[in-house]
Amino acid sequence: MARQSGSLTSLLSRSRFLAKTRYRVCRAILVNNIVSFFIVSFFLLSLAACGPSADPPRATSDCVACHQDATPGIVIDWELSTHSTNGVDCVMCHGGDHRTEEDVALAGVATPDVCATCHPIQVEQFAGGKHALAWTSMNAMPTTHFLPMALTEGMKGCGGCHRIGLKSEEEIKTIKAQDGLFGLSSCDVCHTRHLFSVKEAREPQACRTCHMGFDHPQWEMYSSSKHGVRHLLKQNGTLPEHAQAPTCQTCHMPEGDHGVRTAWGFLAVRLPMPEDPQWAEDRATILQALGVLDPDGNPTPRLDVVRQADVARLTQEDWQRERDRMTGICEQCHSENLVRAELAKGDEMIRETDRLLAEAIRIVSALYRDGVLVRPEHYAYDYPDLLAFHDAPSRIEQ
Ligand code: HEC
Ligand code: HEC
Ligand code: HEC
Ligand code: HEC
Ligand code: HEC
Ligand code: HEC
């Protein structure tokens, strides 16, 4: 019987329905008329899902017993997790197909779909936010494909951070064959495996591994701002627990919303065009150098890429919604006047920067037309391609 239910466990444990049922049944104890083979199995599974006091199904005790030698650190973290105390075991996330040292390749991938069986809200929010698109937007960049594969394959380089994005089943298969179980699951970047700690995810350090460095120095900006310094002083016990100090999450994940998105975004270009004629002209030049508009100002196929990867807010409403949400958060601690003035300063900086950038683009553009600089063949127009980033052909374009 034990053996039968063991193999049935492995057979059924990958079905969403079962995982959902296990979770629900655990809470709502239990089945009363055990009439069929299936229900007997559910009964055993439910007991296991109710916590460490019940007999765990054989499959999981097998995993743990062997992994205490194979990967002791993982077992320790899992034992410390609320998953372990709630009976969410190895089999529920990895399936039960892999049972020996020889069949490691059969271990299942804990994709967000697997987490969704028990945490549908977080997965749905995440899927609607910008993080979910990180893999897509990275692959949409020409620069990604100029880099030598040895520098990018295997969640190195761009993928080291952009692994947070959702991947298709096909992509997961390819990556798993190359790398094993790493970089496929998205959900383990802020609450890292196998603790999956909500406390860890609430601290700004959870964002630090990616939101740092010269092209997105949010950690450096935050940790040296009054907001960040105050929070760090709270962490080391200098300031009292209830001293006010916003974290990245306070401003970007209000009420635990997993769907992150800002008004301006990374590239700080958006539609509709601004009313200020100079700014509108500068932004048109930038859109042309992004390859989104052709020299006549008409949309190119790249606009579809931008749309798919949600790189820019394309309507006033899309932008305003995020701006209003953010303003509401600041106003929990500051006056409306301070907030309006501070955000306006930010917008003004974007306008000034657009001025400088557009001027530089026009200079390079003229050098292409005059034949002083050689335009690379794969550039469609007489514009430097901003999406080549640091891989621009010469120092002048860079
Ligand atoms: C007889 C020993 C043994 C048993 C039983 C066992 N494993 Fe493993 N498992 C291993 C070894 C060895 C590795 C490879 C570790 C290494 O390379 O250092 C591994 C690797 C894994 C991996 C990583 C796969 C990858 O591609 O990197 C996962 C996930 C995993 N096991 C989960 C489980 C689960 C879930 C169970 C129970 C259903 C289980 N293991 C049962 C020995 C075992
Ligand atoms: C079979 C159901 C199940 C699956 C699958 C599952 N979880 Fe959980 N998870 C739980 C339960 C039960 C809790 C404890 C909830 C509670 O205390 O209310 C929990 C708690 C959590 C917490 C909060 C931990 C804390 O410190 O309080 C996080 C974060 C989490 N899970 C993330 C994940 C991620 C990421 C995945 C996928 C890799 C996942 N879970 C898969 C059932 C599941
Ligand atoms: C809540 C879901 C969940 C549970 C429970 C869980 N894992 Fe994992 N496991 C993951 C995720 C997510 C990954 C990362 C996969 C990736 O990045 O592609 C992972 C990766 C792994 C890896 C390979 C990565 C590495 O760091 O070596 C091993 C080995 C592993 N798990 C073993 C286990 C064992 C053994 C247990 C039970 C003690 C277990 N897991 C329980 C979600 C889970
Ligand atoms: C960008 C970082 C980040 C990523 C990625 C992330 N989380 Fe979270 N998660 C958080 C934060 C922050 C919290 C705490 C929210 C709060 O304060 O209520 C949290 C809380 C949770 C909780 C506990 C909710 C509760 O109310 O107890 C669960 C469950 C969870 N996340 C699941 C997931 C799943 C599933 C994924 C993958 C789709 C995921 N998370 C990806 C940051 C993240
Ligand atoms: C006090 C609130 C607040 C805190 C704390 C905060 N941010 Fe922001 N963040 C903002 C505002 C406001 C914007 C600009 C929004 C807009 O586009 O109008 C922004 C923009 C961003 C952007 C979009 C690109 C950019 O740089 O403009 C990212 C990414 C980001 N923040 C991440 C983080 C991370 C990571 C942390 C923590 C290290 C953090 N933020 C801390 C308020 C905050
Ligand atoms: C594993 C790396 C990683 C971690 C950890 C991470 N992020 Fe991100 N984040 C990214 C990437 C990559 C993007 C760009 C996504 C894209 O391509 O659309 C991004 C985008 C964002 C954006 C959207 C900016 C925009 O364009 O509007 C916000 C806001 C953000 N992250 C906040 C956070 C916060 C807050 C945390 C911590 C709780 C966090 N991130 C943790 C990698 C990460």
Ligand code: HEC
């Ligand atoms: C250290 C982590 C890290 C590395 C490495 C990294 N990125 Fe990013 N990337 C991020 C973060 C974080 C954001 C979001 C920043 C923001 O909004 O200010 C981002 C944003 C982007 C965006 C903008 C997406 C959007 O929709 O706004 C693109 C495109 C991008 N990265 C491409 C790449 C490429 C190509 C590489 C490799 C050459 C790369 N990244 C390497 C962390 C990283």
Ligand code: HEC
């Ligand atoms: C959780 C409360 C909280 C939130 C939310 C918050 N702040 Fe702050 N902020 C503070 C505290 C506390 C200080 C330090 C005040 C001081 O220097 O005496 C501060 C300082 C500042 C300062 C430095 C100027 C000064 O008065 O010292 C600026 C600018 C600022 N915040 C802007 C913002 C903006 C813009 C937002 C929203 C994007 C925001 N803050 C959200 C609490 C908050």
